[in-house]
Amino acid sequence: MKSRIASRIAATIMALEALVVLSLAGIQVVELLKGNTASLTSAIALIVLTLIIGAGMAAFAWGLRTDQTWARSGGIVTQLMALAVALGAVTGQYAHPAIAAMIAAPAIVALIAIFKASQQTAAADRARHAAEQSAEVAEAPADGTEAPDAR
Numbered sequence: 001m002k003s004r005i006a007s008r009i010a011a012t013i014m015a016l017e018a019l020v021v022l023s024l025a026g027i028q029v030v031e032l033l034k035g036n037t038a039s040l041t042s043a044i045a046l047i048v049l050t051l052i053i054g055a056g057m058a059a060f061a062w063g064l065r066t067d068q069t070w071a072r073s074g075g076i077v078t079q080l081m082a083l084a085v086a087l088g089a090v091t092g093q094y095a096h097p098a099i100a101a102m103i104a105a106p107a108i109v110a111l112i113a114i115f116k117a118s119q120q121t122a123a124a125d126r127a128r129h130a131a132e133q134s135a136e137v138a139e140a141p142a143d144g145t146e147a148p149d150a151r
Contacts, residue, residue: 006114011061011062017057017061017078017110024054028046072117075114082103086103
C-alpha cells in the first residue's frame with residue numbers, strides 16, 4: 001500500500017505540472033491571437049511543442065498513478081529537466097530565486113516519491129517471488145519424486 005501512496009504523490013505532482021505546462025500553451029495561443037509574436041511560424045511551433053510536452057507529462061502522471069513501470073523513467077527525466085530549468089531561473093542577470101524554488105521544490109518531492117515507489121514495488125515483487133517459491137517447495141512431494149502434472 002505504501003507504494004501506492006508514493007506513486008499517488010508523484011502522479012499528483014506530475015499532473016499539476018502537466019496542467020501548468022498546458023496552461024502555458026493556452027497563454028501562448030492568446031498571445032498569438034493578440035499578435036504579440038515576432039514570428040508566426042516560431043510561435044506555432046512553440047505552441048505545438050508545449051502541447052506535446054504537456055500531453056507527455058499527463059501520460060506520465062497517469063502511468064505513475066496506475067503503477068506503470070514505463071512512467072517512472074519519463075517522470076524522472078521530466079523532473080530532472082525541471083531542476084535544470086530551476087537552475088537557469090536562479091542564475092544569470094535576470095535571476096529569480098523564488099521562481100526557481102517554485103520549480104525545484106515539486107520536482108525534488110516528485111523525484112523522491114518516484115524513487116520510493118520504485119523501491120517499494122521492487123521489495124513487494126521480491127516478497128511475492130519468495131512466497132511463490134515457498135509455495136512450490138511446499139507442494140513438492142517429500143520423497144523427492146516429481147509431483148504429477150495437474151493438467
